[in-house]
Amino acid sequence: MAINLTNLNSRSLQLDQARSTQQKANVNSGNSAQTSPRRVAQGDSVNITSQAKNLTAMEHDLAQGTPVNESKVESLKKAIADGSYQVDANKLAKNMSNFESLLS
Known part of the structure; x- marks a missing residue:
């Protein structure tokens, strides 16, 4: 299975900074209830190889039972x-x- 890991570290840093900013805003506004940070899709992608697709098809066939x-x-x-x-x-x-x- 191929996973595109381009810019993974910078995205993690951006999410950490957004969480920190949100937490500071909650503290400053007196909002003690924790809110979960909103996740925005930033173009991450997952590529499924043909081998993985074949494996999934075989798993499906096995689940159906064999004669x-x-x-x-x-x-x-x-x-x-x-x-x-x-x-x-x-x-x-x-x-x-x-x-x-x-x-x-």
């Missing part, structure tokens, strides 16, 4: 429970290696 093959899930649970599920160690190792290479 699940319930019959396959049940058959796998049954095979695991009765001990008939067999793991192909070579295939598992190859898939783990392929996945690891995708991460780097």
Whole structure:
């Protein structure tokens, strides 16, 4: 995500000065109730990258739920429970290696 930080320090200084001036005015006028300073938009911007947009879309899709093959899930649970599920160690190792290479 890209954030434009141009002139951030000068804007913070301007806000601090405005707050200080407002507080002094409140004290001088006898107004003891605190008022919050008004924030004026000064052209700050946030740029959302396409990667962030894709991530948001994927999060939305995941929140909607993915289709699940319930019959396959049940058959796998049954095979695991009765001990008939067999793991192909070579295939598992190859898939783990392929996945690891995708991460780097």
